[in-house]
Amino acid sequence: MEKQTIDTIVGVLDKKMNRTLKLYMDTCARCAICKDACHQYVATGDMKYLPARRAELVREIYRKYFTKTGQFVPALYEARDPDENLLEELADATYACTGCRRCMYYCPFSIDTGWIVAASKAILIAAGRGNEMLGQLADAALFKGDNVEMFKDALMSGFTDVEAEVREITGNPDASIPVDKEGAEILYVALAGAHSYKSAAVIFSEAGADWTISLFEAANYGFFYGDTEKARLIAKRVVDEAVRLGVKEVVLPECGHAYRVMEMFYAAWSGEELPFKVRHILEVIDEYMKSGRIKVRAGAITERVTYHDPCQIGRNGGIFEEPRDIVKAIAADFVDMTPNRAEQWCCGGGGGIVAMEEYDKMRVASGDPKVAQLRATGATVLACPCENCRLQINELNKVHDLGLEIVQVMDLVADAMVMKGSAAS
Ligand code: SF4
Ligand code: SF4
Numbered sequence: 165m166e167k168q169t170i171d172t173i174v175g176v177l178d179k180k181m182n183r184t185l186k187l188y189m190d191t192c193a194r195c196a197i198c199k200d201a202c203h204q205y206v207a208t209g210d211m212k213y214l215p216a217r218r219a220e221l222v223r224e225i226y227r228k229y230f231t232k233t234g235q236f237v238p239a240l241y242e243a244r245d246p247d248e249n250l251l252e253e254l255a256d257a258t259y260a261c262t263g264c265r266r267c268m269y270y271c272p273f274s275i276d277t278g279w280i281v282a283a284s285k286a287i288l289i290a291a292g293r294g295n296e297m298l299g300q301l302a303d304a305a306l307f308k309g310d311n312v313e314m315f316k317d318a319l320m321s322g323f324t325d326v327e328a329e330v331r332e333i334t335g336n337p338d339a340s341i342p343v344d345k346e347g348a349e350i351l352y353v354a355l356a357g358a359h360s361y362k363s364a365a366v367i368f369s370e371a372g373a374d375w376t377i378s379l380f381e382a383a384n385y386g387f388f389y390g391d392t393e394k395a396r397l398i399a400k401r402v403v404d405e406a407v408r409l410g411v412k413e414v415v416l417p418e419c420g421h422a423y424r425v426m427e428m429f430y431a432a433w434s435g436e437e438l439p440f441k442v443r444h445i446l447e448v449i450d451e452y453m454k455s456g457r458i459k460v461r462a463g464a465i466t467e468r469v470t471y472h473d474p475c476q477i478g479r480n481g482g483i484f485e486e487p488r489d490i491v492k493a494i495a496a497d498f499v500d501m502t503p504n505r506a507e508q509w510c511c512g513g514g515g516g517i518v519a520m521e522e523y524d525k526m527r528v529a530s531g532d533p534k535v536a537q538l539r540a541t542g543a544t545v546l547a548c549p550c551e552n553c554r555l556q557i558n559e560l561n562k563v564h565d566l567g568l569e570i571v572q573v574m575d576l577v578a579d580a581m582v583m584k585g586s587a588a589s
Contacts, residue, residue, distance in 0.1 A: 170246055173291055176286050177287060184279065185280070186230075189223055202214065202266065207530045208530065251293050259516075264480075265277070298389035298519060301519060330362065333366050341377055348375055350448075352376070353402050353414060355422070360419075364417065367578060367581070380401045387421055387425050399425050399430050407440075413440055415445050417445055418445060420550040421514070427444075444483055446487045449486075458581055461494070461581075462493060467497070468495075468499055469494075469495035470546055473487075474548070474553045476514065509537055512556050531559075546570045546571070
């Protein structure tokens with residue numbers, strides 16, 4: 165490998181080398197406890213998917229360039245120059261990782277492989293080995309956001325169609341999907357597609373919320389790709405829109421990573437505090453239900469329902485109880501999966517892996533622990549508030565013939581709501 169490429173890789177690692185990463189580089193007891201926490205390793209038994217092995221590839225470079233022992237006696241201290249083989253293995257292991265951070269939860273030293281994987285992605289991008297598909301999707305999102313006027317007519321026509329449906333569902337002729345409303349309290353940022361804002365619009369309308377919908381999409385492929393500048397720019401359009409409209413709060417849809425990007429990463433990437441509050445739509449709905457702003461029919465769903473904690477909302481986002489409280493208020497027969505909350509199994513569909521077809525076979529296999537969990541509940545309905553999880557579990561549903569109906573939590577709410585204009589209210 166050319167010296168210039170090695171210098172670039174080492175330079176990137178040096179830039180990423182804060183106290184946390186150094187601690188993760190210096191600390192690993194090789195106890196292999198993390199192997200039983202990673203759905204990919206558990207399902208495939210393939211060493212390359214063992215969390216500590218993914219990190220070890222970065223540690224080998226670290227020891228060679230950041231430790232004296234590795235520099236002078238590399239063979240003894242498992243230090244290594246990056247070469248084509250290392251980069252190839254690193255790219256495979258890195259982009260496969262769903263960033264679920266279950267391994268960190270079980271590691272006795274809380275080593276965050278997800279954090280190390282973020283450094284690996286930066287190295288790979290600098291070495292020209294970033295994942296092509298994720299890179300293209302990030303660039304497409306940047307283009308779409310920079311040319312929003314080009315897509316505005318189609319967006320507005322979608323909003324108008326759904327607005328008519330919302331009026332019919334609520335029985336409220338004034339129900340609307342406001343766009344570009346200055347001074348609104350809430351800016352709701354949806355994913356691409358009406359499914360991501362129809363039920364939200366029904367709920368906002370019935371709650372009498374002062375809201376407006378974003379012209380931008382919540383998904384952030386720059387984050388999955390691992391380019392923090394692209395990720396920042398994709399998120400910045402929403403931040404700028406929120407500031408321009410003067411909203412008090414930005415509400416993210418039923419998507420895991422979009423919530424985490426806005427709530428946890430944007431301020432760190434940009435060095436600016438956000439001048440508004442950030443909440444997940446399920447936190448807002450929970451508040452509306454508990455405060456009586458919206459009413460649902462208790463026990464409206466008689467089938468057995470279970471709930472999947474998406475990694476980015478649950479273990480990594482800390483939202484466990486609000487979605488459960490919502491679902492329990494609607495379902496007569498709610499059963500949690502085992503384990504759940506911070507210990508839940510990743511479904512296998514996070515980190516952008518559903519967009520990379522080279523992982524298709526492994527991705528579906530890696531859903532085995534989730535399939536076993538789902539089966540054990542005996543549930544026929546799965547409430548799942550993340551698009552990537554729904555894509556993956558839908559595939560598992562077909563492959564394993566689970567017979568599940570997989571729904572967004574907000575769809576359950578909208579279906580069970582007692583509309584203010586209805587006779588039952
Ligand atoms: S559980 Fe932690 S300490 Fe043990 S091998 Fe995995 S990363 Fe290393
Ligand atoms: S973050 Fe998840 S997918 Fe990645 S190594 Fe850890 S357990 Fe495996």
